[in-house]
Amino acid sequence: MVNKRIVKLNRTTKETDIEIELNIDGKGNSNIDTGLKFLDHMLDSFSRHGFFDLNIKANGDIEVDDHHTVEDTALLLGECFKEALGDKKGIERMGFSIVPMDESLAQVAVDISGRSYTVFDAEFKFQKIGDISSENVKHFIESFANTGLMNINIKAEGENDHHICEAIFKSLARSLNSATKITHDQILSTKGKL
Secondary structure, three states, rough: OEEEEEEEEEEEOOOOEEEEEEEEEOOOOOOEEEEOHHHHHHHHHHHHHHHEEEEEEEEEEEOOHHHHHHHHHHHHHHHHHHHHOOOOOOOOEEEEEEEOOEEEEEEEEOOOOOOOEEEEEEEOOOOOOOOOOOOHHHHHHHHHHHHHHOOEEEEEOOOOOOHEEEHHHHHHHHHHHHOOOOOOOOOOOOOOOO
């Protein structure tokens, strides 16, 4: 019987107050309220396509802009994954997914390696996607990788910024779903730890 990989964490700064509850072995149910509707939409897709149960409540200084809320939500979500995975014994560690969305295509590879690194090869045409700055999509992924201690490599293309971004979040979710699956009883590292 696998231990439940469920975690609930908070992050409070002068700019944000965020609570996240994550169940890695969920059914894709979510209740997300960051105050940023497009970010909510992306995280709902992430939850659904990764089969992660995800509850997020964020209060941030969105009257300033979206940066702090996007960044701090990503930092805490990465920390939740790291905490829920524990010593990572038995996980597949790596995952890869290709997701088309209309004219767009996203390819995401993940390695839950205990080290953080991000490659983000995607461009957006406009400064905003819904109510978030398009530059903060890359920043979300980098922040998530940093606290989750994982490598994330993204290549995406398309004509529609919304489609490109959504394909990225769906592909990230599917990659993480594969990488977090428990399929053996080892730690997949020559170092003996991840």
